[in-house]
Amino acid sequence: MARLTVNGQTHNIDVEPDTPLLWAIRENVGLTGTKYGCGIAQCGACTVHIDGEPVRSCSIPVSAAEGKQITTIEGLAQNGVLHKVQQAWIDHEVPQCGYCQAGMIMAVAALLKQKPRPTDAEINSEITNICRCGTFQQVREAIHAVANA
Amino acid sequence: MNMIPQIDRRSFVLGTTAVGGGFAFGLNLPFGGPEVVRAQDGSPEVNAWVVIRPDDTVVIRIARSEMGQGTLTGLCQLVAEELECDWSKVTWEYPTPGQNVARKRVWQSFSTGGSRGIRESHEYVRKGGAMAREMLLQAAANQWDVPASECIVDKGVITHKTSNRSTSYGKVAEAAAKLEPPKDVKLKDPKDWKIAGKSMKRLDTPDKVTGKQVYGFDLKLPGMVNAAVKECPVFGGKVKSFDAAKVSGMPGVKKVMKVGETGVAVVADTWWHAKTALDALPVTWDEGEHAKVSSDSIAQWFKEGLDAEQAFVGNQNGDAKGAIASAARKVEAVYFYPYQNHAPMEPMNATARYTPDKCEVWVPSQDGEASFAAVLAASGLPADKCEVYKIHLGGGFGRRGAFQDYVHQAVLIAKEMPGTPVKLLWSREEDMVQGRYHPAMQCKLVGAFDKDNNLTGLHMRLSGQSILATVRPQIVEQQKGRDPLVFQGVADSGEHAFGYTIPNLLIDHSMRNPHVPPGFWRGVNVNQNCIFLECFMDELAQAAGQDELEFRRKFLAKHPRNRGVLEAVAEKVGWGKPAPQGVHRGLAHMKAFGAYVAAAAEVSVEDNGNKIKIHRIVAATDPGYVVNPAQVDRQVAGSFVYGLSGLFLQECTVKDGRIEQTNFDSYDSMRIAHMPKVESILMPTGGTEPWGGVGEPTICVAAPAVLNAYYKATGKRIRSFPLKNHNITFA
Numbered sequence A: 001m002a003r004l005t006v007n008g009q010t011h012n013i014d015v016e017p018d019t020p021l022l023w024a025i026r027e028n029v030g031l032t033g034t035k036y037g038c039g040i041a042q043c044g045a046c047t048v049h050i051d052g053e054p055v056r057s058c059s060i061p062v063s064a065a066e067g068k069q070i071t072t073i074e075g076l077a078q079n080g081v082l083h084k085v086q087q088a089w090i091d092h093e094v095p096q097c098g099y100c101q102a103g104m105i106m107a108v109a110a111l112l113k114q115k116p117r118p119t120d121a122e123i124n125s126e127i128t129n130i131c132r133c134g135t136f137q138q139v140r141e142a143i144h145a146v147a148n149a
Numbered sequence B: 001m002n003m004i005p006q007i008d009r010r011s012f013v014l015g016t017t018a019v020g021g022g023f024a025f026g027l028n029l030p031f032g033g034p035e036v037v038r039a040q041d042g043s044p045e046v047n048a049w050v051v052i053r054p055d056d057t058v059v060i061r062i063a064r065s066e067m068g069q070g071t072l073t074g075l076c077q078l079v080a081e082e083l084e085c086d087w088s089k090v091t092w093e094y095p096t097p098g099q100n101v102a103r104k105r106v107w108q109s110f111s112t113g114g115s116r117g118i119r120e121s122h123e124y125v126r127k128g129g130a131m132a133r134e135m136l137l138q139a140a141a142n143q144w145d146v147p148a149s150e151c152i153v154d155k156g157v158i159t160h161k162t163s164n165r166s167t168s169y170g171k172v173a174e175a176a177a178k179l180e181p182p183k184d185v186k187l188k189d190p191k192d193w194k195i196a197g198k199s200m201k202r203l204d205t206p207d208k209v210t211g212k213q214v215y216g217f218d219l220k221l222p223g224m225v226n227a228a229v230k231e232c233p234v235f236g237g238k239v240k241s242f243d244a245a246k247v248s249g250m251p252g253v254k255k256v257m258k259v260g261e262t263g264v265a266v267v268a269d270t271w272w273h274a275k276t277a278l279d280a281l282p283v284t285w286d287e288g289e290h291a292k293v294s295s296d297s298i299a300q301w302f303k304e305g306l307d308a309e310q311a312f313v314g315n316q317n318g319d320a321k322g323a324i325a326s327a328a329r330k331v332e333a334v335y336f337y338p339y340q341n342h343a344p345m346e347p348m349n350a351t352a353r354y355t356p357d358k359c360e361v362w363v364p365s366q367d368g369e370a371s372f373a374a375v376l377a378a379s380g381l382p383a384d385k386c387e388v389y390k391i392h393l394g395g396g397f398g399r400r401g402a403f404q405d406y407v408h409q410a411v412l413i414a415k416e417m418p419g420t421p422v423k424l425l426w427s428r429e430e431d432m433v434q435g436r437y438h439p440a441m442q443c444k445l446v447g448a449f450d451k452d453n454n455l456t457g458l459h460m461r462l463s464g465q466s467i468l469a470t471v472r473p474q475i476v477e478q479q480k481g482r483d484p485l486v487f488q489g490v491a492d493s494g495e496h497a498f499g500y501t502i503p504n505l506l507i508d509h510s511m512r513n514p515h516v517p518p519g520f521w522r523g524v525n526v527n528q529n530c531i532f533l534e535c536f537m538d539e540l541a542q543a544a545g546q547d548e549l550e551f552r553r554k555f556l557a558k559h560p561r562n563r564g565v566l567e568a569v570a571e572k573v574g575w576g577k578p579a580p581q582g583v584h585r586g587l588a589h590m591k592a593f594g595a596y597v598a599a600a601a602e603v604s605v606e607d608n609g610n611k612i613k614i615h616r617i618v619a620a621t622d623p624g625y626v627v628n629p630a631q632v633d634r635q636v637a638g639s640f641v642y643g644l645s646g647l648f649l650q651e652c653t654v655k656d657g658r659i660e661q662t663n664f665d666s667y668d669s670m671r672i673a674h675m676p677k678v679e680s681i682l683m684p685t686g687g688t689e690p691w692g693g694v695g696e697p698t699i700c701v702a703a704p705a706v707l708n709a710y711y712k713a714t715g716k717r718i719r720s721f722p723l724k725n726h727n728i729t730f731a
């Protein structure tokens, strides 16, 4: 059993404590916005926030997330208002297939909280998600747009 | 080609509950009857492409698949343009492959590959929109008892000026649906387009930023179980034995089974449980006859092909061999392009539910009809008992069209558990070792010069793997053993025609097909052919002591559209003018998938040439017509990411008959830090040549442009890839 707080709601789920948080979120909590891409902390598709920090959820066990505040893409909008990163993603038409974008948006939202006006170099070192469709040009453009808004 | 099952029944009822985009409808299809064909919500179908709801919502049917490339929006724009409807009221749905079969393929091809989504269907989807418009106008005219020619429509509102009456599409759709479709319609001149040709916003963005978009990986059905699968890692091998008892007591495990002769699967309550048990399952493989094959043995075999007597000719004029024999000077180079895997972000998956009366599959597919054929084959059921529901893809890139191995597996597993929906997900590791790989190829090029430094002949010998020999053997058979696709970008004519007029030309292929299964990888064979040809054109220019642009232009006099794109990028990048300190430039161009494309790259190097910084790439695309410029720009930039990831980072090597790379740690992909600034020039020249595609063409020009610039920066000519094998990385 594990007790997880996801997007402000507490869930008691029946999993082995070493289950990766990603799969507990997807299969036990039932929120599928957080994606699997590699399972080895390489791609960032599974990025969630734990106590506000970006974490690749495929690579930490459920036990390490108990008692903490987990935010997934489904919990990023507040009171029905999209997060400014989500809105910028729509305005700049960032997604192609979209599969990597939940993780990308979570990583960017965390970066902007830390550094509201990131330089290109900071974007380069902090945003290391893989996007096979190749949306990076729009990702960068949208980050700067949010920062300069 | 795909097996297209035939059904010859007068009436065929389809009821579907598809998940994932509100695209649920059931149809009662009275062929030849007077009844209106209805979508599941009861709204009338004006024709196969257009359903109009009473509230004026226009539902456009999309037969091709959306995998990120924007085809869905582009096709809607084309239909809406002719329909003259209100763009803000447009929505869409996928018809199912089963319905297509039942309705005598009214939606034609579902195949979404080869950059064909729009270029191959624009005419009949526009006609669909135009015919529906005519019927809607006629219905209004009938109501008012006036000639249709006196009625006009703007944004779905029909007006009869003289009597000052108006109505809307939603109000007359029911009546329109009962009318005979017009025999023929005239399509608009693209110059008059208001919706097509414009950067309309994609219709599928919002759900992709909130986590709401359901991909195949995310599907949930009542009572569903999850499966993980492992195929024999040596292609062509089989399962010898496995010890189910070792894992059947593990948490959540419901079933451990063989999948066909070649794979094993574990079914469990969750996928994590299934995968954990599968990883622990002892399996002994019968690795078959290819267990000793390695990248080295393949390379040796290809190398022999570079000088082999027998070869299939792809393009020939004059006497290249004679020109080379009598040359005053020869330039020769050998290139190599590796195996690569698609690795779309969403690994392969399919969900199947089987009963003896019905087999249904939900799958992210580039070709719903290929999926349908796989369901028929695996289930053994007839077409009227099978159905496929398409779901948006988390990337395709050619892996999810012709190849439906995961559908086959999902159905075989579901057959063992009748009535229970089974969701089969592949791990990234399975995706990496069970790919349908970009074929490996070697190439020897020989250029002949006379004593005045004129190029008098060129021989380009390809040696390596054919995709079609494995995937479309009938075509290769028709061509007496030749694979015409191997010559993409250097062919004697057509959508992949060679762009230069060179005296005494020979381009031929020594076919060598290792056991590694090949596939169509975004750009397919233009990837390597453009590197081979366009890097060698630079080598020839340099050997002749000529400017690389001027050298090319001499052979482009008869190819104005080729020349057009090349000159466009040269001008924009500032070719011939000084570059910023330390920055060097390279060019490349090609005709691919019917589009003329070119790139000019600006790079600098660090660390003795071991690090490359790509500052910017100027790209030009002339596909004839452009349906959504903003989306085309994104395809251009995205294709560069895919192609440059391949150039720098990606190789699937073979050892003991299997692929060695198992995840993104050993098969890396470009990150935002490596992304050059991409400046896209769209220069559609219109005309009557068939439209070109845009998803793939530009992928091939980025790599040679960068390599040519790298040579300028370092004097080093790299001829085998990926660059990481030379310890060269992104700066």
Ligand code: FES
Pocket (backbone or CB within 6 Å): A035, A036, A037, A038, A039, A040, A041, A042, A043, A044, A045, A046, A047, A056, A057, A058, A059
């Ligand atoms: S799935 Fe977690 S980093 Fe790739």
Ligand code: FES
Pocket (backbone or CB within 6 Å): A095, A096, A097, A098, A099, A100, A101, A130, A131, A132, A133, A134, A135, B068, B345, B394, B395
């Ligand atoms: S948008 Fe498709 S992988 Fe990033």
